[in-house]
Amino acid sequence: MILATDIDFDRDGKQVSAVRVPMQRDGGADGALLVPIAVIRNGDGPTLLITAGNHGDEYEGQVAAAAFVRSLDPAAIRGRVIIAPALNLAAATAGRRTSPIDGGNLNRSFPGDALGGPTAKIAAFVDAQLLPRADLVIDLHSGGTVFDYVCCLFASEHPDADVRRRTRQAIDAFGAPWCLTKPFRDDETTMLGSAARRGVPYLSTELRGMGTVGAEALKLAESGIHGLLSALGILPKKSNVTPAAPRWLRFRDGSLFPVAPEDGVFESRCALGQEVEAGDLCGLVHVVERPDRAPIEIRFRDSGVVVGLRHIARVAAGDDLAHVAQAGPEVAA
Numbered sequence: 367m368i369l370a371t372d373i374d375f376d377r378d379g380k381q382v383s384a385v386r387v388p389m390q391r392d393g394g395a396d397g398a399l400l401v402p403i404a405v406i407r408n409g410d411g412p413t414l415l416i417t418a419g420n421h422g423d424e425y426e427g428q429v430a431a432a433a434f435v436r437s438l439d440p441a442a443i444r445g446r447v448i449i450a451p452a453l454n455l456a457a458a459t460a461g462r463r464t465s466p467i468d469g470g471n472l473n474r475s476f477p478g479d480a481l482g483g484p485t486a487k488i489a490a491f492v493d494a495q496l497l498p499r500a501d502l503v504i505d506l507h508s509g510g511t512v513f514d515y516v517c518c519l520f521a522s523e524h525p526d527a528d529v530r531r532r533t534r535q536a537i538d539a540f541g542a543p544w545c546l547t548k549p550f551r552d553d554e555t556t557m558l559g560s561a562a563r564r565g566v567p568y569l570s571t572e573l574r575g576m577g578t579v580g581a582e583a584l585k586l587a588e589s590g591i592h593g594l595l596s597a598l599g600i601l602p603k604k605s606n607v608t609p610a611a612p613r614w615l616r617f618r619d620g621s622l623f624p625v626a627p628e629d630g631v632f633e634s635r636c637a638l639g640q641e642v643e644a645g646d647l648c649g650l651v652h653v654v655e656r657p658d659r660a661p662i663e664i665r666f667r668d669s670g671v672v673v674g675l676r677h678i679a680r681v682a683a684g685d686d687l688a689h690v691a692q693a694g695p696e697v698a699a
């Protein structure tokens with residue numbers, strides 16, 4: 367089943383509307399979630415797909431993507447920009463990572479199920495209707511409420527040389543200070559997995575987090591997306607200045623991030639962006655109901671750069687406390 371929308375993807379001009387995702391709720395009869403979507407088009411040309419709100423508590427991308435809905439003038443572009451700024455709408459409006467309707471984590475729901483719950487239906491719509499129309503996807507994530515993350519790109523090494531080359535061009539055009547490469551997998555249930563299976567170049571971001579919308583994140587999202595629009599030829603180049611090359615990182619295979627060994631309160635003893643050695647102190651977990659017990663020392667197992675750090679202090683056993691990445695290879699041009 368294709369979800370209902372009055373958007374015509376091939377019409378010139380600016381359309382701001384919604385995709386209707388059927389949803390049952392008490393008092394709503396046969397209702398729908400109105401997932402916002404905008405199409406800005408001017409003639410034939412390349413298509414950039416911008417998505418945010420894939421995880422609902424990652425606010426920076428939602429704000430940045432919506433700003434492009436308002437600011438992009440169809441007369442000033444060539445080609446098409448499709449923007450879905452609050453993709454898992456119920457999660458976005460609830461300020462939660464997952465949907466309060468069906469518990470769905472959209473970025474673990476691909477390629478989706480047109481007959482499934484609302485989150486699975488949204489994934490199926492993206493997979494079947496948006497990705498095939500895109501020449502490049504930028505999916506805006508951040509550390510959410512719980513984590514703080516360096517401003518960075520995530521990309522993977524697609525086995526197809528042309529997809530890889532276009533991915534690398536996009537990385538160079540975005541101008542993020544860091545780029546984390548992930549090993550290619552075409553069995554992932556993420557949007558990256560769906561894009562990889564369809565041979566569409568895909569980048570995602572981390573843009574800080576902590577449940578905030580900070581200036582650093584917005585500035586990078588804005589300049590980065592401008593860079594992508596220029597690289598695709600959708601917008602004219604703003605300047606001839608090439609952004610600085612990113613620092614390339616990856617997560618070591620089988621990397622064991624520090625986790626909370628038991629419930630407690632996490633006190634960080636490291637900083638975002640810090641270089642650490644294996645054995646260095648990551649932080650302490652305080653078991654507050656046992657004041658006689660010394661806090662538990664959490665040490666890094668891997669050396670590298672702290673790219674993500676838990677922000678919310680209260681932790682449950684097994685919660686990630688920090689993400690550490692190592693120097694990695696560039697995505698081949």
Ligand SMILES: [Zn+2]
Pocket residue numbers: 420421424473507508
């Ligand atoms: Zn996310």
